Amino acid sequence: MAYTCFKCKQLIPGPPKNLITHLRNVHAYTNGPGFQYICCQEGCQRTFHQVWSFIRHLSNVHPYNVNDVVPADNVDNDAGLDLPDHINDDVEMNDVPPPVPERNLDDDELKRLAMDFVCQLKQMNCLSLSAMNRIIQCSSQMFGDIITHLKATTMRTLNHLNVDMNHDEIVSLQSDFDRLSTPFAGLETDLTQKQFLEDSGMYIAPVSVPLGVKFVPTVDPKTGDLHQTQKTATAQYISVKSTLKLVVEQPGVIEMMMNYRTQNDGVLRDFHDGEYYRRHRLLNNEDVITIPLLLYFDECETVNPLGSKRTVHKCGFFYYTLKNIEPKLSCSNANCFLMAVSKTSDISEYGYAAVLAPAIADLKELETTGFHIDTDVFTGTVKAVVAQVTGDNLGLNSLFGFTESFRANYSCRICKVHRDDMISQVEDKPDLYRTREMYEADLAQHDVTLTGIKSPCALNDLSEFHVTSNFVVDIMHDLLEGVCSLEVKLILNGLIQSNVLTIDELNAQIKSFNYGFCDSHNKPTTNTITELSLRNPDGASGQSASQMWCLVRYLPLMIGHMVDENNEYWQLLIVLLKCMDIIFSPTVTLGEKFYLKELIRDHHNYFLALFPHRHLKPKHHFMVHYPMVIRKIGPLVHFWTMRFEGKHNFFKRIAHVTCNFKNIPKTMALRHQTDLSCRLYAHSVLKPKVLEIGTGSSHILATLDNAELIATSFANMPLYGELYLANWIEMQGTNYRPGMTLIIGRSDNDLFLFGLIVNILVDDNQDAKFYLRRWKTIGFDEHFHAYEVEEGPDVSILNCDDLLDSIYF
Known part of the structure; x- marks a missing residue:
């Protein structure tokens, strides 16, 4: 049996390993x-x-038949060795692949292969550095033992065949055996591995940013006495400029x-369609390539949030993504880059300005001079600006210098509405929007009770960003962990108190409901x-954000048959769902934006x-600002x-595995940058999923x-x-799989059209299409x-690429 190579369509006789050798060489x-x-x-x-999954599939589904005989016509014996005549006799041989170009395993190629192995290990956040080094050491010893055995056996066999052991080819063969027996030479430790990545230009080391000096209690290991030791508090910063340069120079980016x-x-559809982008001085300038950056800040507990060490090792993380690529790429965690990390206690003590000082300097340079790239399709200067900053409400108010109490007089960062008016405000008031002039005047008052501003924001030092032009809202915390949690409890409690249903009936419906493939998790x-x-609606819901989203969307189908159409609690739920349909939509029309305001x-x-x-x-x-925010920056779900x-x-797993809390921000930054360098080395950053x-x-x-x-859909394929x-x-x-229902279009009266997947068809060119049975939309x-x-x-x-939306049912 011969296996077909999917790249060149050549037949490769022999077992699966021959096909893998062909693909590699x-x-x-x-x-x-x-x-x-x-x-x-x-x-x-x-x-x-994964290659081993591929080999297992070939072995189990398309097994190699050992009885198949392949003539050894293509066996190349040009080694120049003086072998006995009977070695060159014509024989029938199995497992002989066609001749392929010889792979030159010189020292550089061997080191590259070894580094590929190391990179695979380093991208596994379930392994500590000591475990990785142990694996490398054991693998190196195993390779050495195997190669040494093969060398001894080969030399003994050649000597038995009376081959001249001083022949140049034999001497070279022995040298190759010795060299291949130590594949990890020069890559044995984490330090040498990082040095290799640095030499390849793919590793960006985090920089320690000194914040201040403090005294910490330490125990003398010899005497056991407790001493107060002076220690410099530091944050970790990863150069945005260097990271962007490496990312943009990746193939195809x-x-x-x-x-x-x-x-x-x-x-x-995205940030590009909003007014903010269209009116931005640099972003809408076609003469220069400018990357809009979406910054994110949040605090994260790296240990058990219920344990005795909670808040001790809590860290604040600053991430960023690129907004001039498709949302399906920018939303991937792998394409979210770390900018800075610091302990939360240090941020509270020394302030955001100290933590972000090197980042501000980098971003200023990116706004003005940018960085130079040299690629096959473009050579020139690329700039970058902070377009928006996202995060939860508490994190953004803290970062921007607004009050962190949402019971304060002026807690909104978008408008300056008093708390007494906020509790009954049902629509947006543009005359209350915060402006730069209003912000500067409020800042000069130094009175948080009259302005809602505690301190200036460090990001305001950037020429292309100001907190008053940051329109991002967080629909996950506002709705899924806020409004929905409150109102679902109130609605369900109202229905139960009205004897519409009981708590047991409600839970039975939730448990027995068919959630399908899409929401099974x-x-x-x-x-x-x-x-x-339910009688305590202000308490935590006990549901995650994704669980709450699932519950709210399916609640009408779960218990709708038990509720009267005119039920007042039910009407509130339906209006909330209508709002969420637009708020969570990846595309929004201008008409839907105005409709959302009314809803x-x-x-x-x-x-x-x-x-x-x-x-x-x-x-x-915050919801009353949503229509304005959509007009400014596009669909909210992208932010x-x-x-x-x-x-x-990723960082929680690292903290759990390493158990190294001596300098937790540095540990987090080092592991993240090692993972990023491995992906840069493999050219897998910002690469669309196939x-x-x-x-x-x-x-x-x-x-x-x-x-x-x-046949017609596949370019008239023969029957x-x-x-x-x-x-x-x-x-x-x-x-996607058969049995799912997809959105395939809209009718003339603006109703969605649906299709049931009957089959998924794939041709030899990996062109996939859905064979659908169309549903008739009644209303x-x-x-x-x-x-x-x-x-x-x-x-x-x-065609799979022509889907209106990735949502399925």
Whole structure:
């Protein structure tokens, strides 16, 4: 049996290892990020990211038949050795691949292969540095023992065959054995590994930023006495300029930035479509490439938040992403870069200005002079500016110098509305927006009770940024962990008190509801939904943000059949869901923006009328600014903190594994930069995810239903051609499989059109299409807040790249 190479379509006889050797030697394939292996044996189009998974698939699904005989016509014996005649006799040999260009394993290539292995280890945040070094040492010893044994066996065999042991080729062979027996020479320690990455230009070392001097109690290891020792408090900073230069010079990145443009069709899709970008002096200047940066700040507990060391090792993290690339790339945790990290206690003591001092200097230079890049498609200067800063409300108010108490007189950072007016405000008041002039005047008063401003913001030193032009709101904390948590409790408690349903019926509906593939991991927990918790709506909901989002969206389908259409509590829930439909949408039209303003006003009025003993919370107030914010910076979902908080998991895992808290900010920064350098070394930063194809089976096109329609969609493929029917595919992190329902368009009366995935078709070129049975949209049911559909007779073929939205049901 011969295996087909998916790159050059050449037949490679022998077991799977011969195909892997061919891919490595001819096509420079390695087991690293960015490399995808495609089966293409017997019509199979399964894809893999790990070489051992690929080999296992070939061995189990397309096994090599050892009885297949391949003539040894292509065996190359040009070594020039004087072998006995019987060694050159014509024989039938198995497992002989066709000749491939010889791979030159010189010292540099050997070190590169060893570094690939090291990088794979360093990207695993479940390993400590000592564990990595132990693995490298054991692997080096194992390789040495194996190569030494092979050398001895080979030399003994050649000597037995009376080969001249002083022949130049034999001497060279012995030298190769000795050299290959120590593949990790020069890479044995973390220091030498970092030095290799630095020499390759891919490692950016964090810089310690001195903040101040303090005295800490230390124990003398000899006497056990306690002494007060002077210690310099430091933060860690990673150069934004150096990071951006390396990232932008990665293959394909600058082309992606240059090709990402706005669409003037009245639809807001991203930051580029907002007024802020269009009116920005540098961002909207086509004569210079300017990267808009989205900064993020949040505090993260690196140890058990309920343990005795809570708050002791709490750190403040500053991240940033690039906003001139597609949102599906910028939202990835792997493409979120660390700018600075410091202990929270040091930030409180020394202030943000001290922590961010080197960052401010770097950002000023990026605004004015930028940095020079030299790529195949562009050579010149690239600039960068801080476009917006995101974070939770407490974090942003702290960073910007506003009051951190949301019971204060003026707690809103967007407008200057008094607390007495905020608790009943139902619509936006533009005349109260904070402006630069108002900010400077308020700052000069030095009275937080009259202004809401405690101190100046260090970021205001930048010429292209000011806190009054930062419009970001955090819909995750405002809604999913704020308004939704409060109102769902009030609504459910109202329904229970009205004898519409009982708590047991509610929990039974939540447990038995079919959440489908998309929300199977976000099922709400019923452990915290009790009569006692519902009577305390101001307490924590006990649900994560994703669980709350799932609960709110599916609640009408869970209990809607038990509630009367005119129920006043139910009407509040429906209005809230209408608001969330627009707020969480990845695209927003101008008409929807104006409609959202009316919905938020109606929602707030309804809430105050339904619960007259309550007032609007600060997070209710932030909602009234949403339509204006959408107009300024685009859809809100592209700025929420959900993805940034996912980045914290990397550092929490590192803290748990290393258990090194002597200088926790430095530990975090070093491990993050090592991981980033490994990804830069593998050219996997800002690289779009390729289509991943799962298990399936190959079929002749003529045997499929509507074969002619399918053939037309695949550029008139002949009916005797083969198609692969995949059980699942994954695009940009979203998994699709038959049985799911997709949004495929809009009708003339602006209703969504849906299609049920019957099959997922893949051809030999990895072109994937959905074979859909179209649902007939009857209408939208307000009471259940869902579309009513019925199965129709029509089928259609949809290219995977033409999906209107990645949402599925």
